[in-house]
Amino acid sequence: MAKRVTVIDIGSNSVRMVVYEKTSRYAFHLLHEEKSKVRISEDAYKHGGNLQEIPMQRAFDALRDFLLISKSFKSRKLLCVATSALRDAPNKNDFVSKVKKQLKLNIKVISGEKEAYFGAIACANLLPTQHNALSIDIGGGSTELSFIDGYDVSHTLSLQLGTVRLKELFCDAKKKVEAIAYIDKELSRLPIDDATTLVGIGGTFRAVSAAIMSEANYPINNLHAYEYGVNNFKAFISRVLDAKDNNALEVLGIKSNRFDVIKPGVLILQRVIHKLNIQNIITSGVGVREGVYLSDLLRHSKHKFPHNFNTSVKYLLDSRLQDRTFSTQLNQLAKKLFDLTAEYFVVDAQYRYELGIAAKLYPIGSSVHFYSQNKHTYYLIQNALEYGFTHHSNTLIATLTKYAKNKLPAESHLKKYEKLLPSPHTTYVLSYLLSLAISLLSHRPRNIDFEIKFNNGRLYISSKERLYLAKEAVSSIKAPNKDFQVIFTKT
DSSP: OOSEEEEEEEOSSOEEEEEEEESSSSOEEEEEEEEEOOOTTTTTGGGTTOOOHHHHHHHHHHHHHHHHHHHHTTOSEEEEEEOHHHHHOTTHHHHHHHHHHHHOOOOEEOOHHHHHHHHHHHHHHHSSOOSSEEEEEEOSSOEEEEEEETTEEEEEEEESOOHHHHHHHTGGGTOHHHHHHHHHHHHTTOSOOOOOEEEEESHHHHHHHHHHHHHTTOSSOOOTTOEEEHHHHHHHHHHHHHOOSHHHHHHHTOOGGGTTTHHHHHHHHHHHHHHSOOOEEEEOSOOHHHHHHHHHHTTTTTTOOOTTOOHHHHHHHHHHOSOHHHHHHHHHHHHHHHHHHHHHHTOOGGGHHHHHHHHHHGGGGGGTOGGGHHHHHHHHHHHHOOSSOOHHHHHHHHHHHHSTTSOSOOHHHHHHTTTTSOOHHHHHHHHHHHHHHHHHTTTOOSSOOOEEEEETTEEEEEESSOOHHHHHHHHTSOOSSTTOEEEEEEO
C-alpha cells in the first residue's frame, strides 16, 4: 500500500477528502482533511432523483480543487467513492463521465450495503470494542445500518432515508405524519431488533452529540468515542423536533449549516430509538472515508487489525519515540509493579492496561522538548491517542504521564476530570507506580539489572549494582500509602 493515500467521499450533502500517511505496516495518521458542502443532491428528489446542473458543477469544482490538494501532498494512491446521491441518480453517468474525462478521476459508485460496511468496519476497528451494537449513518439521501459485535460486521443494510430526501419529500410541505409513516416502513426492513448500543456516524449524529456534550459541560472536547445514556439522547431529540425556529435550534447548540436538515435527521433517530431497546449511545468520529482506507490497508487481514494492536499507540511510537528500549522496559516494569502491589493497594486489575500504555508512551514528549516532556506527552496523548480508547482510558493514560516522576495528581485536575477518572485513590496509586518504574530505571540499563519482590507493604529491589540514581529518585517521590516502603539490597 502506498505511504500516502487520498480518499474522497462524494455524499449527498458534502464532498469530503482526507489524506492519510502510514508510519508502519498498520499504523497511520491524518495529514489533511477538506470538506465542501456542495449538496449535489439538491432538488434531485423533486426531479425523479436526477442530479441538477448547478449542484453537479459545484461538486465538479470541489473535486478539481481536491485533486490539487492531493497532488500537493504527493499522495501515491487516490480512492474516490460516491454514495446515495449518485447511486440513485438516473443521470449519474453524465457526471461520472465528465469527471473522468476532464479531471482524470475515477469515481466508484458503491452500493448501499457497501457504504454501510465501510462505515461499520471503521467503527469496529477505531472505536473501543462494542458488542451487540447497531451502527447508523444518516446521510442526505440514505441511511446505512450494520450490526457490530467486536470486530465482526454483519447485517449491512441501506434504507431510502436521508435528511435531504425527507426534507424535500415531506418536511418542506410540513407532512410530519407522512414522514413518520415512511420512516417506519423503511425501518421495518431491519433484520435485527435486539441491539442495545447505537453507534452514530455522520453529521446529524455528531451535531446532536456535540450539543449534548456542550450542555453537559463535558471536560474534554472530543466527539469520537463520546458515550452517554439513551435518556439524554431521547430528551434532546424531542427538544430539537419541538424547536419553533432557527433561533431555538441555535439555543440548543445546533450549528447554522444544519438548520435545514437537522429535524429530518433526528426524526429518523427518534424512530430508530422507538423501534429498538437501545440503552447506550456512542458517537463515532470515523465513517465511510476511514472504512474505505482501512479496507485497503487491511485487505490481507480480513479488514481487522492484528490482535492486541492499536494503531494510535503504534503511530505515536513510530513518530515520536526516540528510545524504544527504555519504553519497552518501562512498560514491562510498570506492569510488574502493578501485578505485585495491586492487591495490597486495592486497585482493580482492569487498570493494568492503562498503566502499561502510559508507561510505554511516557517518553514521547521529549521528542518535542526535553524540559517539558510531561506536558507534551500529556498533550499528544489527549489529542493523538484517539482510536480504540474510551474517554475514560484516554484521560487516565494522559493524567498518569502528566504527573509521572513528579508529584501525585493535583486535586484541581482530579476535580476537573472526575467524570472520567477512577477514584482519587486508584489514580494516586497508578501515578505512583509509573513514577516508581521511571525512578528505578534512572540509570537507563541496557537490560533490567535488578530483581523485585514484594511482601507485606515492602518492595525489595535487589541488584549487583549500587543503583545510586534509582535510590535517589525513589526517595523523592511520595507513596500513596505511608506504610509502603521501597528497600534496596545488594546481592
